[in-house]
Amino acid sequence: MKYDEIIKGLPVKDKPIILGIETSCDETAVAITRGGREVLADEIISSAVEHSKFGGVVPEIASRAHTEAIYTATVNALEKAGLKMSDIDAVAITKGAGLLGALLVGVSFAKALAFSYNIPLVPVSHIRGHIAAAYLADKDLQPPFITILASGGHTAIVKVKNYYDLEILGQTVDDAVGEAFDKVARVLGLKYPGGPNVENVAKTGQNTIKLPKMLGNNYAGSEFDFSYSGLKTAVINYVHGETQKGNTVSVADVACSFQHSAIDVLVDKAFNAIYLTGYKTLTVSGGVGANGYLRETLINRAEKENIKLILPEKRHCTDNAAMICAEGYLQYKAKNFSDLKLNAQAVVEL
Numbered sequence: 176m177k178y179d180e181i182i183k184g185l186p187v188k189d190k191p192i193i194l195g196i197e198t199s200c201d202e203t204a205v206a207i208t209r210g211g212r213e214v215l216a217d218e219i220i221s222s223a224v225e226h227s228k229f230g231g232v233v234p235e236i237a238s239r240a241h242t243e244a245i246y247t248a249t250v251n252a253l254e255k256a257g258l259k260m261s262d263i264d265a266v267a268i269t270k271g272a273g274l275l276g277a278l279l280v281g282v283s284f285a286k287a288l289a290f291s292y293n294i295p296l297v298p299v300s301h302i303r304g305h306i307a308a309a310y311l312a313d314k315d316l317q318p319p320f321i322t323i324l325a326s327g328g329h330t331a332i333v334k335v336k337n338y339y340d341l342e343i344l345g346q347t348v349d350d351a352v353g354e355a356f357d358k359v360a361r362v363l364g365l366k367y368p369g370g371p372n373v374e375n376v377a378k379t380g381q382n383t384i385k386l387p388k389m390l391g392n393n394y395a396g397s398e399f400d401f402s403y404s405g406l407k408t409a410v411i412n413y414v415h416g417e418t419q420k421g422n423t424v425s426v427a428d429v430a431c432s433f434q435h436s437a438i439d440v441l442v443d444k445a446f447n448a449i450y451l452t453g454y455k456t457l458t459v460s461g462g463v464g465a466n467g468y469l470r471e472t473l474i475n476r477a478e479k480e481n482i483k484l485i486l487p488e489k490r491h492c493t494d495n496a497a498m499i500c501a502e503g504y505l506q507y508k509a510k511n512f513s514d515l516k517l518n519a520q521a522v523v524e525l
């Protein structure tokens with residue numbers, strides 16, 4: 176029998192064991208979950224150190240690193256879970272968005288596994304994966320909820336109406352917030368990955384530098400939209416201006432002031448979305464969700480406003496494969512399987 180026919184004949188299991196693979200950027204990640212929310216293994220092999228020499232991710236280096244690491248990450252995950260490949264019910268794979276060459280390594284490897292073991296191949300959107308990380312943090316979490324999607328590629332306020340129906344209320348019109356963190360890090364002479372380094376330096380600084388407000392009153396788009404390019408440029412201009420005047424720039428104060436401007440607006444808009452929808456639950460998703468100042472601000476505000484706040488573990492905010500398993504579980508239940516012609520996509524809608 177052909178692969179497609181075999182898959183069609185398989186029953187959909189209640190608590191499937193899913194092996195998830197994520198290779199969209201510089202982390203080769205493989206995880207295994209049971210029933211979508213119970214994490215049995217969660218492996219990440221990062222090539223970030225290799226990229227830091229160049230100040231950002233070098234796509235070809237990322238692809239080569241995935242090729243070298245993917246077998247080891249898979250074997251390690253199976254070993255940690257105490258399972259064999261023959262115990263796996265489905266393979267969930269990030270189809271996009273991300274670096275095409277990097278994605279193709281994971282997609283090809285996932286196809287080979289699905290073909291060899293006659294198990295369903297479940298394509299997953301990286302963005303939905305980030306959002307699904309919240310299901311790992313709270314085993315009882317159910318939609319509806321609002322999520323702040325804040326990563327290196329995306330910045331949006333998303334209304335999660337049910338497990339499958341997601342609506343973007345507003346998003347960035349230019350740079351993503353994580354991208355702004357990385358660029359500000361670079362101008363401050365901090366290493367890649369910039370986000371965590373800006374956060375660390377900001378701890379010893381003060382919010383004393385005046386930076387422009389985002390999207391003024393005349394902006395015609397959604398009240399939930401963002402723009403980070405003006406903020407980034409203001410920081411760059413400030414640093415260059417002070418340096419030209421011969422003044423010493425306080426890296427800590429710039430980092431702290433930038434962090435306040437970049438994060439406070441995320442929090443304000445998320446709570447505006449909570450008021451608009453009447454939803455009672457808020458989550459964060461994406462790498463910037465690991466930011467300590469964002470998490471602290473959200474905890475305080477949620478407590479004041481009596482909103483249930485779900486903060487995924489920091490390692491489940493940045494790229495990982497457990498989140499791909501969590502979203503893969505939902506797609507598995509809906510029987511959204513792919514044939515073996517699956518290709519990677521640099522861009523996905525949501």
Ligand code: KG4
Pocket residue numbers: 200305325326327328329352353354356357368369370371374461462463464465466467492493494
């Ligand atoms: O979700 P992610 O790992 O990859 C994408 O899908 O983009 O997000 C990576 C982004 C990077 O821009 C990184 O600088 C940022 O998340 N990031 C942070 C922190 N940790 C990661 N930004 C601010 N504070 C952090 N602690």
Ligand code: ZN
Pocket residue numbers: 301305326327461462493494
């Ligand atoms: Zn990501």
